[in-house]
Amino acid sequence: MSFSTIDYIVFIAYCLLVVGLGLWISTRKKSGETDSGDYFLAGRALPWWAIGASLIASNISAEQFIGMSGSGYAIGLGIASYEWMAALTLILVAVFFLPIFLEKGIYTMPQFLEVRFDRRVKTVMAGFWLVVYVFVNLTSVIYLGALAMERIMGVPMYYGIIGLALFAAIYSIYGGLKAVAWTDVIQVVFLVGGGLITTYMALKALGGENGVLAGFVNLLEKAPEKFDMVLEKGLHMVPDGKGGTKDAYLDLPGISVLIGGMWVANLYYWGCNQYIIQRALAAKNVGEAQKGLAFAAYLKLLLPLIVVIPGIAAFALSADIAKSDEAYPWLLHTFVPSGVKGLAFAALVAAIVSSLASMMNSVSTIFTMDIYKAYIKKDASERNLVSTGRIASTVALIIAVAVAPMLSNLDQAFQYIQEFTGFVSPGALAIFLAGFFYKRATANGALAAAVGTFVFSTLLKVFAPALPFMDRMGIVFILCFGLIWLFAIIENKGVHPKAITLHKGLFQSSKGFKIASAGVIVILIALYSIWW
Numbered sequence: 001m002s003f004s005t006i007d008y009i010v011f012i013a014y015c016l017l018v019v020g021l022g023l024w025i026s027t028r029k030k031s032g033e034t035d036s037g038d039y040f041l042a043g044r045a046l047p048w049w050a051i052g053a054s055l056i057a058s059n060i061s062a063e064q065f066i067g068m069s070g071s072g073y074a075i076g077l078g079i080a081s082y083e084w085m086a087a088l089t090l091i092l093v094a095v096f097f098l099p100i101f102l103e104k105g106i107y108t109m110p111q112f113l114e115v116r117f118d119r120r121v122k123t124v125m126a127g128f129w130l131v132v133y134v135f136v137n138l139t140s141v142i143y144l145g146a147l148a149m150e151r152i153m154g155v156p157m158y159y160g161i162i163g164l165a166l167f168a169a170i171y172s173i174y175g176g177l178k179a180v181a182w183t184d185v186i187q188v189v190f191l192v193g194g195g196l197i198t199t200y201m202a203l204k205a206l207g208g209e210n211g212v213l214a215g216f217v218n219l220l221e222k223a224p225e226k227f228d229m230v231l232e233k234g235l236h237m238v239p240d241g242k243g244g245t246k247d248a249y250l251d252l253p254g255i256s257v258l259i260g261g262m263w264v265a266n267l268y269y270w271g272c273n274q275y276i277i278q279r280a281l282a283a284k285n286v287g288e289a290q291k292g293l294a295f296a297a298y299l300k301l302l303l304p305l306i307v308v309i310p311g312i313a314a315f316a317l318s319a320d321i322a323k324s325d326e327a328y329p330w331l332l333h334t335f336v337p338s339g340v341k342g343l344a345f346a347a348l349v350a351a352i353v354s355s356l357a358s359m360m361n362s363v364s365t366i367f368t369m370d371i372y373k374a375y376i377k378k379d380a381s382e383r384n385l386v387s388t389g390r391i392a393s394t395v396a397l398i399i400a401v402a403v404a405p406m407l408s409n410l411d412q413a414f415q416y417i418q419e420f421t422g423f424v425s426p427g428a429l430a431i432f433l434a435g436f437f438y439k440r441a442t443a444n445g446a447l448a449a450a451v452g453t454f455v456f457s458t459l460l461k462v463f464a465p466a467l468p469f470m471d472r473m474g475i476v477f478i479l480c481f482g483l484i485w486l487f488a489i490i491e492n493k494g495v496h497p498k499a500i501t502l503h504k505g506l507f508q509s510s511k512g513f514k515i516a517s518a519g520v521i522v523i524l525i526a527l528y529s530i531w532w
Contacts, residue, residue: 003153003341010342011349015167018186018353022171022179036385039176040107040365041282050181051292054279054358055090056299057184060191061355064307065348066144069331070324071251072311076226077531078252080304081262084524087297089266091517094280094293097271099506100436102286109274109432110370116435116498117443119374124450125431126370128424129274130363136420137275138359138400143407144325145352151329152345157405164352165401172357173393176386177282177365180357187350192299194347195306198328201335202313219309222316229531230254253468261422261470264477268425272432275362290509294516301523356397363396364389422469426477427453434484439499445487449480456480 003011037044046054071079106112110129114122146160155163171179200212206222207215220227233249253260270276283289314327321330328348336344368389373380380388427449434441434449456476460467467475509517 003345004338006339007342007345011346014190014342014346014350018183018350019167019170021186022175022183025179025182026171026175036107036369036382036389038178039386039389040361040369041177041278044282045284046181046279046282046288046292047284048288048291048295050185051279051283051289052295052299053188054181054184054354055276055292055296056303057187057191057350057354058180058276058279058358059355060303060307061141061144061351064303065195065351066148066325066328067140068307069311069314069328070326072226072308073315073319073321073327074311074324075231075252076223076228076312077304077308078229078231078257080308081229081252081257082266083300083303083308084527085258085262086266086270087300087520088524089263089270090293090297090300091520092267093271093277094290094513095507095509095517096436097277097432098280098289098293099286100500101277101281102283102289103506106281107369108366109272109277110366113431113435113446114370116500117431117441117446121431121443121446121450122370123374124447125428126366128428128450129366130371132421132424133275133359133363133366134396134399135403138356138363138396139403140407141352141355141359142400143404145349145356146404147325147408148329148348148352151326152332152348157408161401161404164349164356165397167349168353168356168360169394169397172360173390173397176389177278177361180354180361181279181282183357184354187354188299190343190347190350191354192302192306192347194344194350197340197347198331198336198344199305199310199313201337201340202310202317202331205335206313206316215313219313219316223312226312226315227531229528230257249468251468251470253471256468256471256474261468261473261477264426264429264473265422265470267433268429269421272425272428274366275358278358278362278365287510287513290513291516294513294520297520298516301520301527360393360397361389364392367392422473423454423457425453426457426473427451427480430477430480430484434481436500437502438484438488439495440488440493441484441499442487442491442493442496444491445484448483448487452476452480452483 068079068082101112104112104115106115108126110122110126113125142161142164145164146155146157149155149160149163150157171183203212203215203219205215206218207213231249231252231254233254280289280292283292310331311324311327314321314331319327319330321327332341332344368385372388372392373385377384430449430453431446434446453476456479457472460472460475461469464472
């Protein structure tokens with residue numbers, strides 16, 4: 001892609017704005033030195049709009065812009081279920097998960113597991129999460145971002161990987177969650193604005209002189225098979241990344257997407273995932289956190305227009321690409337005119353950098369609070385905890401940079417992320433739900449589920465390879481919850497002494513939040529009714 005002078009100016013201005021704001025926030029401390037509450041939870045003072053913006057900026061990355069557009073090109077609108085069902089999931093998490101977390105005043109998800117079960121459960125899950133965040137999430141985001149830079153600007157893969165890592169590191173390692181969250185507010189403006197520009201240009205190309213609306217109508221006519229929200233077996237064949245094809249039903253197995261494993265993926269991701277829920281833990285209070293999640297839910301409803309429709313448009317425009325994940329870079333290269341390419345590319349980089357910064361901060365939070373403070377230096381000072389968090393972020397980033405090039409053989413990286421995260425999510429969700437609502441759940445049962453999620457997932461992947469991974473997640477979740485129930489029966493200790501007290505008023509919410517939630521539900525019903 002050829003960048004004009006104005007494109008470079010826009011992109012450089014974006015970089016300077018983000019880095020400048022991040023460094024300013026990092027060094028802005030009214031009194032005393034930065035403590036662990038400031039570094040890991042932004043002083044528990046984030047307002048709702050910062051929470052909502054940071055949630056989306058942290059969630060949307062190259063895996064959506066590149067990976068989900070690639071899946072849109074290959075599969076179609078069905079992949080948008082990840083976004084639209086996430087909107088409803090955010091509402092459920094706001095009502096049933098957040099009040100419990102905030103009442104306990106926790107820093108991390110493993111810490112909650114210690115509060116509810118014991119230290120063994122906390123440590124095992126902390127280890128699992130650290131491995132997944134570093135070797136799956138951080139690695140894939142860096143790789144996909146570098147792939148985009150290579151396709152769009154001709155930047156060699158290794159330089160792109162190192163450049164993105166340094167960009168995210170400049171402000172996030174020093175400034176912690178406060179710097180990450182407040183720069184995310186800027187990032188999400190670029191993300192949404194720049195993303196909409198790419199969609200606009202793609203639809204305009206399809207509509208010609210008749211405009212964008214005609215372009216969308218043409219898209220529906222040229223690729224009607226790409227607008228099936230609920231896929232049927234055998235009707236949607238897509239590249240398998242090995243030179244052949246596979247049934248898209250294996251990735252999005254029909255009606256069970258709406259009533260099965262997708263719920264496991266979403267409830268785990270939005271309700272039990274440290275690098276997402278950490279923003280809500282930093283809220284001023286429950287009401288502010290709930291409003292932030294409602295705001296994020298509405299942004300999620302909008303996102304398929306930014307990250308899925310472009311992929312479908314690339315298909316309708318007969319994109320000259322070798323892999324599905326090249327669809328979004330191809331659109332930028334072909335249709336976005338000189339003068340706005342800088343803004344569109346800034347949106348992509350904003351998504352990548354904000355996610356990297358969030359993941360690094362969460363890795364450092366879990367390592368510092370759940371491993372370092374618990375086992376290595378129990379009497380660590382606040383200053384020592386903050387410096388350890390910065391070192392942990394740096395090490396995690398170095399590992400991810402080294403591993404990222406190994407992902408180059410993937411066709412749909414978004415599905416890779418979902419499948420391998422799916423080895424952790426069923427057991428983790430079962431443990432959390434049992435911890436919330438099953439008063440007899442024991443620590444031994446939780447440990448069994450933590451191990452069982454990998455054992456069951458591996459056995460099903462090996463011996464039932466034709467089973468869609470989303471259905472596999474649903475089955476493994478049921479088996480893991482069954483293990484927790486079985487251990488409670490065998491141990492027969494009655495109500496666990498650390499069981500959560502679900503007192504009256506715990507799940508109350510404001511009238512405004514209830515109205516916003518109803519709006520999300522109505523919009524979702526309309527969307528699925530149109531494209532069922």
